[in-house]
Amino acid sequence: MTRDHIAFPAGFVFGTATAAYQIEGAVNEGGRGESIWDRFSHTPGKVFEGHTGDVACDHYHRYEEDIKLMHELGIPAYRLSISWPRIFPERGKFNQAGIDFYRRVLETLHKYEIEPAVTLYHWDLPQYLQDEGGWANRATVDYFVEYATKVFRELGDLVPKFITHNEPWCASFLSYGLGHHAPGHHDWREAYAAAHHILLSHGKAVEAYRAGGYQGEIGITLNFTWVDAASHRAEDETMSRYADGFFNRWFVEPITQGRYPADMIPFVESQIGKLSYICPGDLDAIAAKVDFLGVNYYTRNVVAADPSAPLGVRMLEPPADRVTAMGWEIHPQSLYRLLNWLQTAYTGDLTLLITENGAAFQDHLVAGEVHDEERIEYIADHLEAAKRFIDEGGPLKGYYLWSFMDNFEWAFGYSKRFGLVYVDYETQDRIVKDSGKWYSEQISYHRSSQTR
Ligand code: IFM
Numbered sequence: 001m002t003r004d005h006i007a008f009p010a011g012f013v014f015g016t017a018t019a020a021y022q023i024e025g026a027v028n029e030g031g032r033g034e035s036i037w038d039r040f041s042h043t044p045g046k047v048f049e050g051h052t053g054d055v056a057c058d059h060y061h062r063y064e065e066d067i068k069l070m071h072e073l074g075i076p077a078y079r080l081s082i083s084w085p086r087i088f089p090e091r092g093k094f095n096q097a098g099i100d101f102y103r104r105v106l107e108t109l110h111k112y113e114i115e116p117a118v119t120l121y122h123w124d125l126p127q128y129l130q131d132e133g134g135w136a137n138r139a140t141v142d143y144f145v146e147y148a149t150k151v152f153r154e155l156g157d158l159v160p161k162f163i164t165h166n167e168p169w170c171a172s173f174l175s176y177g178l179g180h181h182a183p184g185h186h187d188w189r190e191a192y193a194a195a196h197h198i199l200l201s202h203g204k205a206v207e208a209y210r211a212g213g214y215q216g217e218i219g220i221t222l223n224f225t226w227v228d229a230a231s232h233r234a235e236d237e238t239m240s241r242y243a244d245g246f247f248n249r250w251f252v253e254p255i256t257q258g259r260y261p262a263d264m265i266p267f268v269e270s271q272i273g274k275l276s277y278i279c280p281g282d283l284d285a286i287a288a289k290v291d292f293l294g295v296n297y298y299t300r301n302v303v304a305a306d307p308s309a310p311l312g313v314r315m316l317e318p319p320a321d322r323v324t325a326m327g328w329e330i331h332p333q334s335l336y337r338l339l340n341w342l343q344t345a346y347t348g349d350l351t352l353l354i355t356e357n358g359a360a361f362q363d364h365l366v367a368g369e370v371h372d373e374e375r376i377e378y379i380a381d382h383l384e385a386a387k388r389f390i391d392e393g394g395p396l397k398g399y400y401l402w403s404f405m406d407n408f409e410w411a412f413g414y415s416k417r418f419g420l421v422y423v424d425y426e427t428q429d430r431i432v433k434d435s436g437k438w439y440s441e442q443i444s445y446h447r448s449s450q451t452r
Helices: 036-041 059-072 096-111 139-158 168-177 188-211 234-257 265-272 282-286 333-347 373-391 410-415 434-451
Strands: 013-017 077-081 115-121 161-166 217-229 292-305 313-315 351-356 396-402 421-424 429-432
Touching (some): 013 115, 013 351, 013 434, 077 396, 096 139, 115 139, 139 188, 161 168, 168 217, 168 234, 188 217, 188 282, 217 234, 217 333, 234 265, 234 282, 234 292, 234 313, 234 333, 292 333, 333 351, 373 396, 373 434, 429 434
Parallel strands (some): 013 077, 013 396, 077 115, 115 161, 292 351
Antiparallel strands (some): 292 313, 421 429
């Protein structure tokens, strides 16, 4: 059974997404410096079976054939990220070869009429900055603005959309608090300071972009986890509100309203002490006007109050027949609810873009084919939820599927496959999965239905 295609309004953008460290490889080529993910993945015990991004999908050498494949599939937009240590391999030392590489990539995209959206930070912080505290150190904000300004100047003519940061929640809480991602720290004061500095660097980079008078658009991508209370009991409702504050509101509220959620502040201060890392003027800078908000949505969490659990919150196990290979519940209704909530509570008329949505499943390559019906179902269900929001007047203008091809899934290494294209890591062969064919047909259906 394969799914019918879904009609979207004219002008809606369909794309796919990747990130530098997850696909490029060539970590010691082109003058690139060390990133925190090189250090982390080479530290025993941090990544599944010791996998690293050293080779990844070898996209650094194969970008032309990858982009050509995107073109053959008819994909009109592509979200990629730039590796900061390719541009500034050492503090204050600019590397022209890094820019030249991305210029070649962007020119190839334009040659094939694929519109790029470029993320400046998708987690590969230069290790020399981490050696001085990384995002927990306020000085990193200025280094980010220096890097962003250089990229705007060098590549701005080829980039219609910039995204300052991908998923600040992951780059701060998951990395400095929970320790699952580089640099693998377990210090919540560092984590909250890191979150603040990432948001501040976003605001200041937006300001630098505006000052440069560029023609394109700029925004940020946040990851959202819809949160439901396990019951209507007051304790569960309270904990679900905290969980929502922790996953979502702590990030979207400063970006759109210039304040941290008031109900969360006493709770956070009880954990980490006063938020003394916030300086006068920071919140105004963070709330710099953006052209769009990028929304990454994969799953929801159901939470219950449990005094015996850490912080008194327990996440319920999702139903086993409704999860992806990541163990994440498949819940497309919550994408619809999330988009509505964002628009009503925070973003109003601001353009929303789904900058990531997709699923890992256990793919099997059999006789040169991958029959991934579950991924088709997942994508179609989420597109239907997105379409419902648009039909009701919601300002959603694009959808970038994660991911174009299988790649290095951070702490899970190569064990989780999210791609529309299967990557054989032994041979570096690319094999279009059934979902890739379906998505390609969805895009041509979209093109032809616009002209009807
Ligand atoms: O692979 C990641 C991506 O780098 C950021 N968002 C979530 C994806 C799937 O986990």
